[in-house]
Amino acid sequence: MEYQMTIGIEIHMELNTKTKMFSGAPYHFKAEANTCVNEVDLALPGTLPAVNKEAVKKAIEACTALNLKIDPLVRFDRKNYYYSDLPKGYQITQQFHPIGRDGYLTILDANEVKKIGIERIHMEEDTAKQFHLHDLSLIDFNRAGVPLIEIVSRPDMHTAKEAALYVDKLRQIMSYIGVSRARMDEGSMRCDINVSLSLKDSKSLGTKVEIKNLNSIANIETALNYEFERQKALLENNEEIMQETRRFDEKSQTTVLMRQKEGSVDYKYFPEPNIFPILIKEEEINTIQKSMKELPDVKLERYQNQMGLSAYDASNLLSDKELSDFFDEAISHTSNAKLLCNMLLSEVQGLLSKKNESLSTSKLTPQSLAKIVELVDTKTISSKQAKEVLELALDGEDPLKIVKDKGMKQNSSEDEILKLVLEVMDENPQSIADFKNGKDRAMGFLVGQVMKKSKGQANPALASKLVKEELAKR
Amino acid sequence: MNISEAKKLKEEAVIKSRMMAKKSNEKLNAIVTLIEDDKCENPNGKLANVPIAVKDNFSTSNIRTTACSNILNNYIAPYDATAIKKIKEAGAVMIAKSSMDELAMGGSNLTANIGPCHNPYDLKRISGGSSGGSAVLVASGVTPLALGTDTGDSIRKPAAFCGVVGTKPSYGRISRYGVIPYASSLDHVGYFTTNVQDAALALEVLAGRDDLDMTSSYEEVLEYSKLLDYEYKDLTFGVIDNVVDVLSDLEVKETFLKLIAELEEKGAKIKHIHFDNDLMKALFPTYFIIANAEATANHSNLDGVRFGVSKEGESMEEVMINSRTEGFSSFIKKRFVVGSYSLFEKNQERVFKKAQKVRRVVCESVLKELSKVDVLIAPASGKVAPYIQNEEKQDELTDEYLIAENHMVIANFAGLPSITLPMGFKDGLPLGVNLTAKAFDEVGMFKCAKAFEDLTGLKDLVKEV
Incomplete structure (x- = not known):
């Protein structure tokens, strides 16, 4: 018999703001434990939440990028539960009125464009990070109160590949528009997957299983493929699929049981009394939307149609935000997009990987790469000489100075x-x-x-x- | 000693206040922490050298803030509440953190973990609560000003029992940042003084927008103490008949009605207001549900993990359970149970949301009546302060209790400015009257209160012990 998976994905994304969702404490994910904390984050008695406007702005940008309808009346609710990583004993979230509803994104799966529905996006705050050692627990409150958006997809995906493409597309969009660092390895993007298996063409869905601890896109694909086989085997043996939460186990590359679902927790949601509803005017929303950074799909089109790059080169540039940011900065200093793209994708990337470096660690600036391109473009130096200049420019030297010092001018007489x-x-x-x-x-x-x-x-x-x-x- | 007398005495006022505090506290038990080293930070401020007491739920850096609960017995806040910053900037000097009902959840001050606070007019009687310590310190002449909080009537009831002026301004008028909450949507910062003039002056210092409290208002702060001139003929008082009708103590009723008649004689307009009696009887249960629902969430941070008294346990979860089990009195736990019950998904529609609806209906009908008058007026309580021993025996289901002892919560429901001041005495014990005005019409409220005060002549009452 032929089975089909139905997949829905919930993604928590840390917003890329200077301060926290409801407090003025700064946040940096690399900061030393408990150094990005103030009295609000620790929920000391008497503290009150103050909404971070920048976070709301970024949530609006996220909704816009994913085509959601924005609720201009921003409201928050309390989700009550006791846990030592939750200082207030409740989380401020948007249970009843999410900032965005009913959107979608498109993925390209084997040349077929597919639309994946997004049910809602809501804002909330992150919890602290706990470390359980064998006889003690440590808590780092830096993460407590960091602004998050939760992006809830519709159960529109049916293969592991689709799920991976969806998550990767979200990652790309959010990092491009600067809403989030969207790094799964750093935890700034976290992914929970709901999956069920049913007979193809069957109208009813199977029992839902939740998978957690997915910290890379490759793992998402592996976990879902494994889950497909696991659930299929159970169904074929006439065994029941339990409603449960499973965890991806990196070592065995399988999913393992975390806990069985025993009746859902009553979070006693109610409206947050310390934050009155905030009405965002239409003009303000328009202003935010107009000043948004370019979406990756728009950029891809621009690279091809305006700059004449090949589809292959354009998508190579886009595959890494660092690369395309570098390109965008450099292109404002030179007109030869093709030459710039070639140098960046082959020579620069080649030299960097040889030196085990990346664009961010090397001293090469977009301006100096543009200068090298210009030197070649005007036939001032040969492309062979350009390589030599580039090697030195990677260490931060000025290309014009290198050319002068080495007496490198190209002879065209x-x-x-x-x-x-x-x-x-x-x-x-x-x-x-x-x-x-x-x-x-x-x-x-x-x-x-x-x-x-x-x-x-x-x-x-x-x-x-x-x-x-x-x-x-x- | 009122505020202007204290300002004239300069440093003497502080010395005198500290001496009185030490002397009288043995009898009053109104002080949680005596503050011996606070100094005037602004000799030119509006409250320069004015000794003040602060309810023990205001965060004060380097001074213990316990909210009279065992779970916070060792808690020292690393920051000052906004209200504390403001009074310090105005030059006031803190003398004491004052007693209160545990976590402000009570109306008798009997639930304080340091034991009951005594009424200076009769030490066998209660001060009222939850801001009992602050009321008592002003009433006994220790300080001319004391900060309190008011969620149901926690400033205005003890003010009535202790013969002082208790002010609770509009919701959002004074920042709540740094004040240990009871119920966020009902909590107000307010204070006690010995006269209306001082009450108006204190608001000038305390009021104002605070970015740390998103519910605080941008409404302009006026020089209230200079806006007290009135003419009786310009004032309209709306007597809440529902309250008067249920009073069983005829002496209280007559005292009140006689004053109303006198107001009318002076030229003030008197209107009689009848609210739906069922609505009035619903005030207390509505309040109880909303306040305790919010409180159970608000106090979830008290878990012994990051601050406060922590009890040992095998796991974090056990630490939290043990700390909370031992840290709260059974009275508080009962309220948490009520609050949680009303919020459970299966009960929420029937209990919590229904209470919210009743609250809205109350607000609508109160605003409708208020539009016809300057203030609503009624006795603050139908009785003098009860005996400490008898307090537990009160029948909470009589109409008199439900209406006469709970009507002041209207001002918390709708965020209205409300003030209690003395209206007379019975057997040497103070009786209070309550005035409630439109939101942010503190000027109107103070004018009416001043007119009433001038009528009774009852101001600057002090009962030294």
């Missing part, structure tokens, strides 16, 4: 190069004879000799043209 060509011809009669006898390679050798004589400064195209002309004459 026809007279001077012709002089060298004639010298080389005279010195290598055998090569001329070889060429005449049909050995084309001899010409390459002669050009190489010219380049060598010019100490690499001769314009290679020009040198090659002159060698060819001179050979014809002899």
Whole structure:
């Protein structure tokens, strides 16, 4: 029998704000434990929440990017439960009136465009981080109160691949528009998946199983494929699928049982009395939407249609936000997009990986890469020389200074190069004879000799043209 | 000693106040923590050298803040509540953190973990609560000003029992930041003084928008103490007949009605207001449900994990359970049970949301009546302060209790400014009257209160012990 998975995904994303959701404490994910904390985050008696406007703005941007309808009346509720990582004993969230409803995003799955529905996005605050050692527990309150949005998809996905594409697309969009760092490895993007299995064409869905602890997109795919086989085997043996929460186990690459669902917890939700409803005017929403950063899909189109990059190059640039940010900055200093793209994707990436570095760790600036592109574009230096300049520029040196110090200017004077060509011809009669006898390679050798004589400064195209002309004459 | 007398005495006022505090507290038991080292920070401020007492639910940096609950017995806040910052900037000097019902959840001050607070007019009687300690310290002449909080009538009831002026301004008028809550939507910061002039002056210092309290108002702060001039003919008082009708103590009733008649004689307009009696009887249960629902969430932070008294346990969960089990009195736990019950998903529609609806209906009908008058007026209580021993025996289901002893919660439901001041004595014990005005019409409220005070001549009452 043929089975089909039905997958819904809940994603918690940390908003990329300077301060927390309801307090003025700063937040940085790398900060030392318990250094980004104030009295509000610790829920000391008498403290009150003050809504972070920047967080609301970013939530509106997220809703806009994912085509949700925005509720201009922002309201918060309390979700009550006791846990030592939850300082107030309740979490401020948006249970009854999420900031956005009914949106979607599109994924490209084997050249087929698929629309995945998004039910809601709501704002809330993060909990503290707990570390359980064998005889004590440690709590880091830095994360307590960090602004989050929860993005709840509709159960529109049916394969592990679709789920992975959906999560990756969300990651890409949110990091591009600067709403979140959206890094699963850092925990700024966390993913819970609900999956059930039913017979293909069956109208009723199977029992829902929740999978947690998915910290990479690859793991999502692995976990779902595993879950498909596990549940299928149970169904085929006429065994019952339990409603339960499972955890992806990195070591075994499988999902393991965390807990069985025993009646849902009563969170006693009620409206947060310390925050009156906040009405955001339509103009304010419009202003936020107009000043939003470019969406990746729009950028992809711009790279291809306005800059003439190939679809392959454009999507390569987009695959990494750092790369495309670097490109966007550099392109404002040079006009040759293709050359810039080539240098960035091949030479720069190649050199960086050789040195085990990345764009952010290297000292190369978009401006200096643009300068190198310009130098090549104006034929001031050869592309061979460009590589040499680039290597030094990676250490932070100014390309113009490198070219000057090394006396690297490309020689494009026809007279001077012709002089060298004639010298080389005279010195290598055998090569001329070889060429005449049909050995084309001899010409390459002669050009190489010219380049060598010019100490690499001769314009290679020009040198090659002159060698060819001179050979014809002899 | 009122505020202007204290200002004239300068540093002497503080010394005198501290001496009286030490001397009288043996009898009153009104003080949780005596503050010996606070100094005037602004000799030119509106409250320069004015000694003040502060209810023990205001966070005060470096001074213990216990809210009279065992779970906070060792708690020292690392920050000052906004109200504390403001009075310090105005030059006031803290003398004491004053006693209160545990976590402000009570109306007798008998639930304080340091034991009952005694009424200076008769030490065998209660002060009223929950801001009992502050009421008593002003009534006994220790300080001319004391901060309190008012969720149901926690300033205005003890003010009546102790013969002082108790003010609870509009919701949002004074920042709640740093004040240990009871029920966020009903909690108000307020204070006790010995006369209306001082009450108006104190509001000038305490009021104002605070970005740390999103419910605080941007409404302009006026110089209330300079806006007290009135003419009787310009004032309209709306007598709440429902309250008068249920009073069983005829002396209280006559005292009140006689004053109303006198107001009318002076030229003030008197209107009689009849609220739906069922609505009036619903005030207390409605209040009890909303207040305790919010309280159970508000106090979930008291778990012994990050601050306060922590009890040992095998796991974090056990630490939390043990700390809460031992840290709260059974009275508080009972209220948490009520609050949780009303919030459970299966009960919420029937209990919590229904109470919210009743609250809205009350607000609508009160605002409708208020639009015709300057203030609503009624006795603050139908009785003098009860005996400490008898307090437990009160029947909470009589109409008199439900209406006469709970009507002041109307001002908390609708966030209205409300003030209690002395209206007379019975057997040497003070009786209070309550005035409630439109939201942010503190000026109107103070004018009516001043007119009433001038009529009775009952101001600057002090009962030293």
